[in-house]
Amino acid sequence: MPPPSDIVKVAIEWPGANAQLLEIDQKRPLASIIKEVCDGWSLPNPEYYTLRYADGPQLYITEQTRSDIKNGTILQLAISPSRAARQLMERTQSSNMEARLDAMKELAKLSADVTFATEFINMDGIVVLTRLVESGTKLLSHYSEMLAFTLTAFLELMDHGIVSWDMVSITFIKQIAGYVSQPMVDVSILQRSLAILESMVLNSQSLYQKIAEEITVGQLISHLQVSNQEIQTYAIALINALFLKAPEDKRQDKHLNPLDLPATDMANAFAQKHLRSIILNHVIRGNRPIKTEMAHQLYVLQVLTFNLLEERMMTKMDPNDQAQRDIIFELRRIAFDAESDPSNVPGSGTEKRKAMYTKDYKMLGFTNHINPAMDFTQTPPGMLALDNMLYLAKVHQDTYIRIVLENSSREDKHECPFGRSAIELTKMLCEILQVGELRVIMEVLELAFSILYDPDETLNFIAPNKYEYCIWIDGLSALLGKDMSSELTKSDLDTLLSMEMKLRLLDLENIQIPEAPPPVPKEPSSYDFVYHYG
Structure with missing residues (x-):
């Protein structure tokens, strides 16, 4: 007889102790399960702990995500996200540089988890990280390594969309743009700086203007002439972002030297010609195979370039x-x-x-x-x-x-x-070449959804209309045992609630509502109806 679907068998680890093999009842509260685990190792204060995955990104398990636990999963007992955030907040501001570096390494890893990110951001963690970057104290030991982890943590936290990118200061933007424009900078710092600038440009029109004033086309194109394909990929991604935001009136201005153009003129015809030449010689004809992400960014750039011809x-x-x-x-x-x-x-x-x-x-x-x-x-x-x-x-x-x-x-x-x-x-x-036909519109994006059937494989769909999108989402949610949350379901619930309220109001007015519906009339003797116009 197969085990109940609500029971999953897992192993739970704790440093310095033998792993516990447990059968978790998904109907039990998570706090009750954590208390049982803590009692098994005689750990006091179970409210200080939580469970997270031992492999992969090591994400925290919450009541909302516990349904993703599979049989045979290895879990870890860890301190709760709120306590971890508080401890890391203190350690990142430590006067001991070794302790601060270790804290930044751990913060960069934990920031990928939205539960931890929410706790850390609520403690003004973003403000602390931006101040550390703005200070730019290069005399500190491990400066480059610490800065790389700081930028990684900042980017991971911002990517959750919990806070707006508009809260970033001009000083911070200048500092990040400075790392991109410097001729000699650590590869890890440059890579993260390019990624941060790309996210700023894509998520805020006001930040786009500020960033475009700080960097030139030539500075970005210089990063395409390096041998590191990761840097080339991030540089093209930033170029694509600037291209998308470029105003129409900047696309045909004539300048003598395209390398001196501000980034606002990324779509300028002269800059585009020079950019294509650099990409052809240093990326496409390079002696390294083009990776998937690079191929995607080149495709996006090609689409954007062709779309310039649409007008x-x-x-x-x-x-x-x-x-x-x-x-x-x-x-x-x-x-x-x-x-x-x-x-x-x-x-x-x-x-x-x-x-x-x-x-x-x-x-x-x-x-x-x-x-x-x-x-x-x-x-x-x-x-x-x-x-x-x-x-x-x-x-x-x-x-x-x-x-x-x-x-x-x-x-x-x-x-x-x-x-x-x-x-x-x-x-x-x-x-x-489908000139002008590949522009992504919000209506299409709202109809897209994916099914994850393997850690590395997905099935991606675009529904033909909003109604079918809601049917698919609700159907998949029902199969997974989750609440149906589509707009169609909400509309149906609103209709039912409205009808229930009307019935109760009628009941309050002592209006009798029959228990049974009225009888269906008999069928007519024939269906040969004739209508005589007056």
């Missing part, structure tokens, strides 16, 4: 805009030079000039020979196709001229007109 892709050409029409004139001028310019033909009039233009536009391969601007009124590809054509004409002029002249002299059945081909090719590339 031009969705912009129709205005046939009355002289600046836009001048681009078409430039394409014609480069292809046929001055030899076909009607102004050089003696006695050329308006009609002859129009005929010459029409002939040239036909040779360029436009569909509308009279007004080629009309070829760019379809979106996509819109003005992006014209941008690509002009780039080819100016940067690869010989190739452009050869393509135009070769196709203009072919037979009709073999023709591949440059204009039409360029427009269709641009449209095809926009579809293949």
Whole structure:
């Protein structure tokens, strides 16, 4: 006969004592189980202790998470999160540097647990850590190692979302940005500093502005030229974050040196060109295989880069805009030079000039020979196709001229007109590369959920609508023996409660409510109903 589902068999350890093998009844209060464990080792004050996992992140076990305990799990008896937080708070401010370093190591490990993090933050632990970083006393022994653990603990605590990133001071931001901009800094400090700046940028628009004023594009790009792929990954992650927050008006500013651009101009076209060159030479063509996280960050950067083209892709050409029409004139001028310019033909009039233009536009391969601007009124590809054509004409002029002249002299059945081909090719590339189609929207994020069926494996889903999302979440919660907490369940409960209140109010008014529902009427003799209009 299988054991009851509410009973789990575990081993519980305590330093210097033999492990206890227990059968835990999940229906019993956790405090009662901890008291039983403490009594087994004759430990007083069981309220000072709690249970946590012995392996992995060693997370604390609470009433909310105890259902995750599996048969055969090894647990530890440990001091409670509140006592641990209080002790570490005192030790992190000790005058003994060795004791402070040990405290920071333990704090960095425990901060990943949300239960401990809540207790430590409630004791103003974040304020203490920021002050330690702001002091920047480099004369202390073990300074680099201690700072690395301090930054790790700070990042872990903030990642729980218990407090807002906006509480961070300008002094702290300058200190962290200083570690990123320094040419020679400990790798562990640099890695954590990049991660902290990324979180600040993603979680606060006001902090984005402050951080962007402290670092330049060149300082970030320099971290892509190192041999440490972890540093490269964190640097690209920060670049992506700055890219996401970059205001639209900063994306096309022209500067002579892209490395001197402030980080607010991360999406600037010149900075992007230099960034792509560095990534190609030092990351993609590097002598190390690209890891999963690096591949993901490169993918995100590629999506963000392509999305910059969306505005031009969705912009129709205005046939009355002289600046836009001048681009078409430039394409014609480069292809046929001055030899076909009607102004050089003696006695050329308006009609002859129009005929010459029409002939040239036909040779360029436009569909509308009279007004080629009309070829760019379809979106996509819109003005992006014209941008690509002009780039080819100016940067690869010989190739452009050869393509135009070769196709203009072919037979009709073999023709591949440059204009039409360029427009269709641009449209095809926009579809293949999904330009502008991969922006994450909050509505989609709210419909996503994951099933963890193995410590390292998950099944990820996106529900087609809110109703099905609620059905899935409630169904999975019911299977796991947890409360159903979706918005749909709450709405149903509200409806039932409202109905119950109405019934009780009717009862207070002495209005008789029948115990049984009214009888269902008999079926009609036939269903042939006729309605006569008046």
